[in-house]
Amino acid sequence: QQQVKQSPQSLIVQKGGISIINCAYENTAFDYFPWYQQFPGKGPALLIAIRPDVSEKKEGRFTISFNKSAKQFSLHIMDSQPGDSATYFCAAGYTGGGNKLTFGTGTQLKVEL
Amino acid sequence: DTAVSQTPKYLVTQMGNDKSIKCEQNLGHDTMYWYKQDSKKFLKIMFSYNNKELIINETVPNRFSPKSPDKAHLNLHINSLELGDSAVYFCASRRGGASYNSPLHFGNGTRLTVT
Numbered sequence: 001q002q003q004v005k006q007s008p009q010s011l012i013v014q015k016g017g018i019s020i021i022n023c024a025y026e027n028t029a030f031d032y033f034p035w036y037q038q039f040p041g042k043g044p045a046l047l048i049a050i051r052p053d054v055s056e057k058k059e060g061r062f063t064i065s066f067n068k069s070a071k072q073f074s075l076h077i078m079d080s081q082p083g084d085s086a087t088y089f090c091a092a093g094y095t096g097g098g099n100k101l102t103f104g105t106g107t108q109l110k111v112e113l
Numbered sequence: 114d115t116a117v118s119q120t121p122k123y124l125v126t127q128m129g130n131d132k133s134i135k136c137e138q139n140l141g142h143d144t145m146y147w148y149k150q151d152s153k154k155f156l157k158i159m160f161s162y163n164n165k166e167l168i169i170n171e172t173v174p175n176r177f178s179p180k181s182p183d184k185a186h187l188n189l190h191i192n193s194l195e196l197g198d199s200a201v202y203f204c205a206s207r208r209g210g211a212s213y214n215s216p217l218h219f220g221n222g223t224r225l226t227v228t
Contacts, residue, residue, distance in 0.1 A: 032214040043117070043203050043219025044156070051214075087154055093214060100146075100161060100169055101217065106154040 004092050006104030013111050019077040021107045023090035026071065030092040034101070035064065035075050038087045047088070048075075080111045116140050117220040119204050125226045126194055134189045134223045136204030142218070144168075145187040146205040147179060150222070156203075162187055194227045201225070 005024045013019045023033075034049035050057045050064040050073065057064045063076040077084055090104040117138045126132050138145065146169075147159040161169035162181040176192045187204060204220040 034214075034216075036217075038154075041221065043205070043221050044217070045219065046216040049214070049216075089156060100158050103156040106156070108154070 004090060004102050004104040006090050006107060008107060009105070010108045011110070013077075013080045013109065015080065015082060015111055015113050017080050017111075019075075019080045019084065019109055019111070021075045021088050021090070021109070022072065023074065023092075023104050024070075024072045025092050027092070027094070028071070029094040030102075031095065032093040032101075033064070033066065033073050034091050034093075035062075036089040036091060036103075038089065038106075040086075044087075044089055077109075080109075082111045082113060085110050117204055117206055117218050119202075119220040119223050121223060122221065123224050123226075125228065127228055128194055128196060130194050131190070131192045132194060132225070133191070134202055134204075134225075136187045136189070136220060138185055138204075138206040138218070140206060140208070140218060142206035142208045143184055144207050144209065145181065145184070146207075146217070147187065147189050148203040148205060148219075150201040150203060152200070160187075160189075191225075194225075196227050199225055199227045 035047045036044035037047040038044040048059050048062050061078045066073045088107045091101040093101045119136050144163045146161045149157050159173050160179040164184050165181045178190045181187045201222040201224050203222045205217045207215045
């Protein structure tokens with residue numbers, strides 16, 4: 001019940017295209033859903049996060065869509081750029097979760113020219 | 114002005130050795146973590162300390178022992194290293210005690226290779 005399933009494992013998108021990464025969870029207690037971005041040789045860094053009281057959150061070219069009934073959330077990267085090439089992790093947390101996040105398995109995104 | 118710094122960046126050692134990884138954060142955060150990232154990039158929490166007190170201890174072999182001398186430092190000591198310990202180890206911190214929804218700040222990792 002603590003798992004967060006992430007897909008696809010890897011993704012290749014052309015420059016200017018839309019990158020979409022999906023995550024699904026089982027534990028309905030989760031109430032915080034962040035996305036982290038990791039560049040090679042670096043630690044993950046928070047990209048954007050959403051609470052389940054909204055269905056969408058947008059920050060620049062990055063949008064989280066959240067479907068509470070389906071227990072799914074996704075990251076959309078509009079106008080994808082080569083500089084977006086990185087590994088993306090979804091995660092989930094909740095108040096009784098012991099001060100920790102459960103991470104998805106990661107998606108390696110490559111944006112080609 | 115590095116926020117979360119880990120040393121060393123690379124660590125190559127032989128099976129059976131004992132090694133330590135150090136972590137320091139200058140963000141004034143109360144909570145610190147150790148994560149392990151395997152070759153498939155999967156991130157798994159190992160330990161968490163809040164104000165020097167152990168609050169999360171996942172299913173980790175007792176060869177791994179964290180130590181927090183103060184709330185700005187969290188070190189990881191590993192005894193009797195095994196091949197399967199090869200991974201990238203990340204230190205992270207966040208503000209607050211139970212603030213699961215405040216951003217995690219990660220260091221740049223320590224790549225441990227056991228031969």
